[in-house]
Amino acid sequence: MFSFCTDPDTLDTARWFACYLTSGKHMGFYASFGTVLLLLAITAPVALIFGFGGAVAARSRFLPLRLFGQGYTAIVRGVPDIVFFLFFVIALDQAFEWLRHKVKCPDWDQPIRQGSDFIVCPAAKLPLGNAPQWVHESYGFGLAVLTFAIVFGAFAANVLHGAMRAVPHAQIETAEAYGMTERQAFRRVLVPQMWIYALPGLSNLWMILVKATPLLFLLGVEDIVYWARELGGMKTQIYAYPHPDWRLWYLLGLLVFYLGLTKVSEVMLGRLTTRLSHGQATLGGDAQRKVTPA
Template sequence: MFSWCTDPDTLEGLAWLSCYLTTGKHMAFYRSFGTVMVLLLVTAPVALAFGFAGAMAARSHFAPLSWLGKGYTAVVRGVPDIAFFLFFVIALDQGIEYLRHRIKCPDWSEPIRQGNDFVVCPAAKMPLSTAPQWVHETYGFALAVITFAIVFGAFAANVLYGGMRAVPRAQMETAEAYGMSRRQAFWRILVPQMWVYALPGLGNLWMILIKATPLLFLLGVEDIVYWARELGGSKTSAFTYPHPDWRLYYFLALLAFYLLLTRVSEILLDRLMARLTHGQATSGGKSTDKGLAI
């Protein structure tokens, strides 16, 4: 990186540190912070869409669809999210390969589950074994995004369902009185108004999503936790930059990163909420209350 980094053995102090912190692996470490941000920015809208679909299903008058929507939220909330992450990554992968197998190799006669193996024809492998490395990484990342979206979609569905129910009933009755159909009333009256009620819950969900991102590590993505363990582990003199076990410092850096991220989100969400509830007769308006003297 820097001109003085050609011979690390002769370096000391800050010069050593500046070279150490700009090695290729450290650059990959810094890029993995970008991975986390990309995951957050991609997952949030996808999970919101899943949640919206779930909430609509739960509101449906068609009973099986309503059960599906309610069951989806109930099961995901009753079970640890990490179990879902571990489950969906394999299940989605096998499901996709199974479908491709049925389409691409219709005359394959051997069973797919052979004892402890899951065998599909080579053409159905996903991604193909000949695919370049970046395809494998992108595929793994995409699976992670879908898994996050499924789990957080269920939470979002719950929040949005609550938001929809919080819209005053009179609003919908007025819409009906004006002769709107159910569909029109839903899209023109309910959906625009529900966001104010859903926002505190959605903001909460965003914080939870931020704090769930290190679970990427368990899904096999080379994320910040992976690199912190990799770079922090003690390096013998066989390495260019030998150092003792520094994992503690790397994890402290991750802690600081997450604290910053949640703090900034919190401030922005508070501002948004203050703007939306400004002048409204909700509990948000009572902020001048100094609280109890205890």
């Protein structure tokens, strides 16, 4: 990056580090922090949508839909989430390929499972065998996002279902007395009010989601843990920047990153609680009313 970086062997310590920390591989490492933040930015809203769908399904009058909603929220409780992560990534991949196989190669006569192999016709492969590298990487990332969204959607569904039940029932009755249909009352009264009741659960969930991001590494995405292990490993003299095993320091860096992320989230969520409490019939809302004169 700097002009004096051409021959690292001759540099003094400060310059050596300046060159070392701006090498091409380190840029990849810094970019992977972006990957983690991108995952959080995509997963959180998608999981919320899944959760909302699950909660609405669990309240439904239609029995199969209700059973589906309740089953979805119930199943993730008793099982370690990492099992889901490992399961869904392969299962989703195979499900997509199988569907494409059914559509694209209807006249394929061999079985898909041959012993220990899962074989679909070449046209149904995901991503296609001749696809460029970035397609493979984003497909992997997309699968990871979907998996995260399914697992965290179930937890969000649980939280939102509870929040919907916490909204005082009299409010909905009032809305109906004003002539609103059930659907209108749901949209205009229940949904705007449920967030304050959902917030403690959702903030807890956000903290868990933040702390779940290193699992990306297990799903085969080149995330910060991957880079920290890659860069920190011992480098011999054949590398431009030889150094002993520094993985400990890289991982300490990650630890600080996560602690910082937790702290920032705590502060932001605290502010959000204050805002959402405004005018609500809760202890927090009452306290605000007493401080600010009407």
